[in-house]
Amino acid sequence: MNYAKITSVIMFESSTIKDIARALGLSTSTVSRALRDSYEISTATKKLVMDYAKQVNYRPNPNALSLKERRSKSIGIVVSEVANHYFSQAINGIESIANSRGYTVIITQTHESFEREKTNVQHLASRSVDGLLISLSAETDDVSHLEHLHARGLPIVFFDRVPERINTHKIIADNAIGAYQATEHLINSGFKKIAHISSSAHLSISIERLNGYTDALHNNGLSIHPEYIKNCQHGGMIQDEVEAVVKELLNLKDKPDAIFVAGDRLTMGCMHVLKKLNLLNPAKIAIAGFSNSDVLDLFNPPITSVFQPAFDMGQLATEKLLELIEAKFPVTEFERTVLNTRLFIR
């Protein structure tokens, strides 16, 4: 403890290997080796060091370690927002694996903004995370900010909203089948004029869910009306956009009798608009949508939903990422893993 520390604000710091070495009359290298249980060190010295380390509650300085080892034992997460049950569940899955493997997780939110995605990714990279787990923002069409990092060797695994162009592991739900089932459920419930509201058109999930929707219509002998298909560039983050889109549908001369909504926040946004327009109770229009919310059955009316195995997706993505991070040799074979969705009929 030096003079400066005492006269200035007392800093929070724990003892270092140097402190231990001094106290025990050993060299720092001996202490370092003893703490890592090296075969070179005698049992007696090891015990001495370990006991003392425990006594003073020694914790290695992660920054020194990172600097030395050139890795931070941390991974960065980029999602739209944590206030979305799909993502919060995925995060729980990610944490469960990462923490058990000794990694810290840094969560960032894009709020569906391309600019914030770039800033977050840049920040995480400069923060020297060992790898990145990303679900693209609704606005993201250009992934060059990620290609650049990927090309330079930063391990990246995508989940949920994945880019075509970057060749790495990708974990997704079977969006097409999920969308197909939800749409078919509406058809089987007697609806014939089914609209579709989705996030921005270029997103992988939007494309896949649109395909499921159109396939379901087609296979059930219903025709596809382009004016029934609407996109929200901001993925539902801007409620006015959702409201505008819903109103456009309702103003059509041939109004839809049901809507299949392709996202958690969009589904909620859509319900709010219908509620506001007094179309919810009694239900003037049916809704089915992608959502991992656990309160959908409390809604009025309760709505049928497509549930994604978010927790599992998070776990799997993390396992894949750690595989890349800890690989001894460059990985050149990448997998695209597709997990099943589940339809909850309400």
Next chain:
Amino acid sequence: MNYAKITSVIMFESSTIKDIARALGLSTSTVSRALRDSYEISTATKKLVMDYAKQVNYRPNPNALSLKERRSKSIGIVVSEVANHYFSQAINGIESIANSRGYTVIITQTHESFEREKTNVQHLASRSVDGLLISLSAETDDVSHLEHLHARGLPIVFFDRVPERINTHKIIADNAIGAYQATEHLINSGFKKIAHISSSAHLSISIERLNGYTDALHNNGLSIHPEYIKNCQHGGMIQDEVEAVVKELLNLKDKPDAIFVAGDRLTMGCMHVLKKLNLLNPAKIAIAGFSNSDVLDLFNPPITSVFQPAFDMGQLATEKLLELIEAKFPVTEFERTVLNTRLFIR
């Protein structure tokens, strides 16, 4: 780029001050100073260095900086779970301040477990965060794990669920008034037998909300029945516990006609139980509760709620924390800030 790097896995790394110095034929200290726009360096050299740095996309290594400066420019957050609108909104507030001030945020979840809280806190401390923002877990009664760190000088700010014993800044909502208003709303709606379900009894929020509840009953000439007051040790994380508590209330000979629920997850859990028991639609029992959820008005029946200014609380807590972190002199005067809640009548 040395041989090892090329033959082994190509690492993701950016150029260092050393690289720049070598390329430009300068010393590392000159480069360092130029990059920090030091008055000692000539304009010409500065421009040379800065231009080159931009060209190679130079990013300072945060680990080296942390090691040198003895701070990490990161703060740790400990909350129950991000899948809780109160906390996700608070986190947004925290991020908005922290990021603008150049700090990274590390979010951890306790899932209301005391053990996980201890592990997370320990992990963050050993991760050398510059400060901690904490809302205690439902199980936490003993705060010695935090007292220890606090005593050693780690800046800590508590929000929402705060301990008595630790003297530092605390940001809370006016839980008593919020609870009072919600209870009085039930009374004014004609209910006379109002029960109360809360998180674990020792939590600050539980105590304050209980006070608001009893005051409201008392001031309105209603008597307090101890058998109407129930606690959930796990703060609603274990749905069976919530179900048991609700059933106990319903099995009383003198059944309550309304329940004031003191927490976001508890409110949802409670609704689910009532739904399951077919008491929700038509409503056989009224519910009002603390919640920051944005979909309460979609519920059937919609429920009256007490909203906490979570975003503001997060912002304020972060400002206070950064004040402590960046203080030139030890801070000895601490504030307890109380923000107003808002009653949303539905």
Next chain:
DNA sequence: TTGAAAGCGCTAACAA
């Protein structure tokens, strides 16, 4: 079995 010394990337006191 242990120690001395170098180095990870950066800053700053001191020299020139």
Next chain:
DNA sequence: TTGTTAGCGCTTTCAA
């Protein structure tokens, strides 16, 4: 105005 050097905490050759 710029360079040399030491040191933050740690690991790891190389020497003893």
